Amino acid sequence: EGREPGRQVVALGVALALSAVVVDQALSGSVGLLFDVCFVLSCVALALVVLPSDFFTVGVLPPLLMVGVFTLVGLTDPDAIADAGDGVVQAVVSGLSHHAGALVTGYLLALVVLAVRQRVISRSPAVS
Numbered sequence: 001e002g003r004e005p006g007r008q009v010v011a012l013g014v015a016l017a018l019s020a021v022v023v024d025q026a027l028s029g030s031v032g033l034l035f036d037v038c039f040v041l042s043c044v045a046l047a048l049v050v051l052p053s054d055f056f057t058v059g060v061l062p063p064l065l066m067v068g069v070f071t072l073v074g075l076t077d078p079d080a081i082a083d084a085g086d087g088v089v090q091a092v093v094s095g096l097s098h099h100a101g102a103l104v105t106g107y108l109l110a111l112v113v114l115a116v117r118q119r120v121i122s123r124s125p126a127v128s
Contacts, residue, residue: 002117006054009046013061016042017069021080030080031073031095036102039066043106047113052121055114062107070095 004012020038024031043062050058073081074091081095096103 002048002050002052004049005051006057009050009054009058010061012049013042013046013065014068016045017065018072021069021073025077025080031099036099039099039102040106040109043110044113047110047117052117055118058110059114062103062110066096066099066103067092070099 017039020035020042021031024034027034046061047058070081070092071088073095074088078084078086078088078091081098082091083094086094
């Protein structure tokens with residue numbers, strides 16, 4: 001049962017995604033498979049820890065999180081997600097296209113976790 005408010009879950013998601021970018025860049029020089037795995041696991045974890053009243057927040061978070069992270073990477077080090085010389089917008093688009101599998105997987109798993117949690121909540125008797 002999740003107990004964290006939506007705002008804190010969003011902050012945690014941003015921290016996890018940016019940490020994954022930093023570690024992946026330190027190890028491989030670019031954003032790659034390590035980021036993808038961490039992103040998917042983070043999406044599932046965030047869906048597990050959020051309060052039921054904030055399901056919507058986590059339900060829309062994965063794509064916004066990836067766009068936000070790749071925008072920051074595109075501004076600071078576009079070579080990590082795109083070709084050298086690409087502008088910020090092209091770097092973000094390239095990053096999203098290269099990591100679309102992780103985005104779709106993380107998003108679907110987060111939505112499945114939220115749906116299962118909603119179903120369990122609706123079936124459990126009300127606690128007074």
